[in-house]
Amino acid sequence: MTNEVLIIGGGPAGLTTAKSLVDRGANVVLVERSESLGGMARELTCKGLVECRNCGACFAIDRASEVLKEPSVEVFLLSDVVSVKKDEKGFEAKVKVSPRYVTAECIGCGKCVEVCPVDGKAVFPPTGTGMPRTYWIDRRKCLHFKKGECTKCADVCPTKAIDFEDRARNVTRKVSSVVYATGMEPVDACEVSRLGCGTLKDVISSVDAERMLNEKGRLTRPSDGSAPKKIAVMQCVGSRSVKNGVDYCSKFCCKYATKISQLIMDTDPEVNLDFYFMDLRTLYEPQDEFKKWAKDKKTVRLIRSMPAVVQPGKDGKLLVRVPTETDTEVQENEYDMVLLSVGMRPSGAATELAGALGIRTDERGFAIADDELAGQGIHVIGAVSEPMDIEETAVRAMSTAARVATTKEVAK
Amino acid sequence: MSVRKPKVVGFCCEKHGIDSAILAARSGREYDASVRIIKVPCAGRVDGIHILQALEDGADSVFVLGCLEKNCHYDTGSIEGRKRVEYVKSTLADLGIEKERVEMFNASSTMAWKFPEIVSKMVDVARRLGPIGKAGGDR
């Protein structure tokens, strides 16, 4: 019993901790709120075409696949930890497992989605590249639960995987340690309305771009489906700002945006790409690397200036008004597509459960990873405690797993 | 008269190569049945002779699929695989065979879109160029 660890959150942090702990001989209970494992990484695209660009997305997805096959990890999806109570031996956790209505027989053929009559659908595939590749029904939207008649998905399912009889259940687990890894959520690009997100179709956020690339492997303009030839990438949208979004740096956006830019140019060498930034904060890479790459590609410009506004231009194009680097004049540059790199906010740091566990948040909403709490067997890791990319998350998860594994008894 | 269906051979590594093919399948994506997936431990295992033998045994096009370079499970395997493919491509001209029949691809385990695209490309090559030695195209 002293070997059981509860991990709250099935993203890169939770997954890496789970695998590290299992390799140490521990048993793990992993609770994930959504329908699949992988966290934010599910909707991040691989940023290499021939050569790996070290974005870390596949690391998280590989861990998700691995964890699902580990006999020592009990995974609860569509689940919430309702309460965690301290007792003499450690903690007692109550988990509410919501019904999925789709069994493991699901082969992901997607026929159910095709026939679902609900506007916006009620049955969904796993988010992005999340694991397992099993669909799920959102009861709140499903017609069957509203009127009890519709069985279109069940009728068409080739493996009879739809199970309307699925029920919520409550499980209790006794654990010696708790790992809190609820991760992050992206800043909404629409918070910075002057940049056109939400109003101009071809202005998309980095989240959308990642999703699109993950799905299709290339970018297309939402307005007409054509391939963009002139793209602007803008950094720090909603980060490093006192007015909009957050005032800290979200750490990974430069890394991901520069690599997406490289991917875009790999896929279509004829694209003209302008990269607007304040400071180039590419992680784990020499400062110059992206600059050298850009110089090499004659059609990539690095512009150290923050655009003021994105307006509709002629012929469905986008007009970006930006001060020049020396701040002496204003330029107007035309693009087919604008990509806004958004930052992140911690997710789930200030919930009732976090409070009950004694997790405090700082003034910015990040959960504080406390040595005292760790001594009590409660570990806060990952992006919920500070901005970090997948690789750093993995490293910190491993270092936490080292500490958790050696905490056989909870301090009184 | 029945049209001879195209024959494509794909040497896929057992790591991210096959992972990407499986992810595609499990994401509801379909691809042409003409492809014959031959699993190898690493793209670096593929020898020029395997590719040439495949062409001789009736393949219209052959591809090798490995992990992304620098993210190969065996460090330099996919780079080695590419070297073999490039070498074979360079000798094809001497044999009077179109270079595009042989190709190297890289993928990672999160690319659901890539494998169907690869198959589509290589089936297209097979259809366009037809069986080796016959005056090309679909009959």
Added chain:
Amino acid sequence: MKARIQVLACKACTEMPQLLDMDDLMNVASERELVVSSMLVDRVCDSKVIRRVVAEASERDVDRVLVLACQKKDVSPGLLAAYKRAGINEFMVEFVNLRDEVVLPHAGDKERAQAKAETKAVAGLERLLMLQPLEKVEEAMRTKNVVVLGGGAAGRKAAEVAAAQGAHTIIIEKSSTSHKAPGVIMPNSTLLGAKGYGGNFVLSIKAGEKVEELECAAVVIATGGGWAELKGPLAKACKSAVPLYRLHEQMQTGAVPKGPVIIVDTPDPAGKTLAVQDFAWDETLELAIDLKKRQPLEEVYVVFQEMRAFGLSELAYKDAAELGVRFIRYDRAAGPKIDSKEPTKLTVKDLAHGEVLTISIGTLAFAAIPANRDNIGIATALRIPMSPEGGVRRGSIQRWPVSTPRPGVFVCGSAMFPKSKDMAEAEGEAAGLMAGRFAMKGVIEYGGVVAEVAQEKCSACLTCIRTCPYDAPYIGSAGKAEIRIQACQGCGMCVGICPSKAIELRGFTDDQITQETRTMLGGDF
């Protein structure tokens, strides 16, 4: 001994979605020669089914199995375990992934799917007939030692965590100073060479004047950055310039550096001799803030190309700026200069204003963490690739963050890439966990799918040795290549490249590959 094959097919994986006619398929398969048992079950991954299947296999004296289902990883490990107990070699169980390679991707093409599935089954059977039983062997790790190269922040954490896993840690530290750490610390020591493979390394260590041999199971490279390296025109012109950590040390003792204090990112702004300009922003900002708090009236300048205060360090940047620290961004084309005739003044063009500033130098510090020059020797000894900047590269991310391509060797901290102490320590812990776990396995499991050299064909061209990332091939006493099986990872790179075709990969021989290809091409679909 003739082969005796069992064909096992799983309905759960293959019959759905009513695409394949599994009965038909089983008929085709079972009619093949040497198939003595054919079973179509509802669900392979069911313990009752496994028992039934393996019982029949035992009864019929089966020696090899063809499983028509999904991929090996997804099938319950109980199946292979049960076969093993029944005496069937694990390398004689072949999995044909009908589910992901036929049923799912060809769901809309029923006719072709059936023909393809049949061909795959037949190809599988033919391959099965060509397989040989392979054995996995264990070699005991002679020690539980984890050698940590470098006793700095990262190295000490690595030793701590490795020791907590039960390993015995030995820190090899080149300087004479030593801090508290578990296990043994060898000061004034450096790595000269390394032999062996993960689990049983034999390191050659220069300890003071002597050369010692040290056996270990795993190695952690934690050599840190070349902090003391101050190469470049600025360092040359200003003899009193110090690396940032020296400034930090001084301030710890209570001494306050003479102002104005200028912290420049690199002593070589043009990047001619020192490629790395990166450094630990956290420490720089901390120091700048500390300086301002202690001497609010003295100027503190931070001169840089890129302001890389990641994440929450951005807030320290704001705080520093509010306290009056002056941040000056420069471009390589017009970087900071010190005239050797006027070594007390630093001139730099401030990009924000476009003006050229001249600053009196009270104290000059460089924040850069260039690569440690020792890395070359270490990387060569351990046969690990290096980054172009002189750091020790980590391997593929597939092998996890702090690992190298070589099993048993891990790397952390600024040895990889310049970073702050906090991150270096986290990496040290991660590396310590991996190294400690590795060492505590106690045995090296090897064999199975490994390379084998047919000595009579070998021309000793050394191509395999140059190709293998794991140091597995070597020239043996007969003057021909041999494979160190303990190091062989079974990738087959050497096999594919051998110009004499002298190497084979058991389980993936040329014949096996070409036969499978030929059969698949022969299928009419």
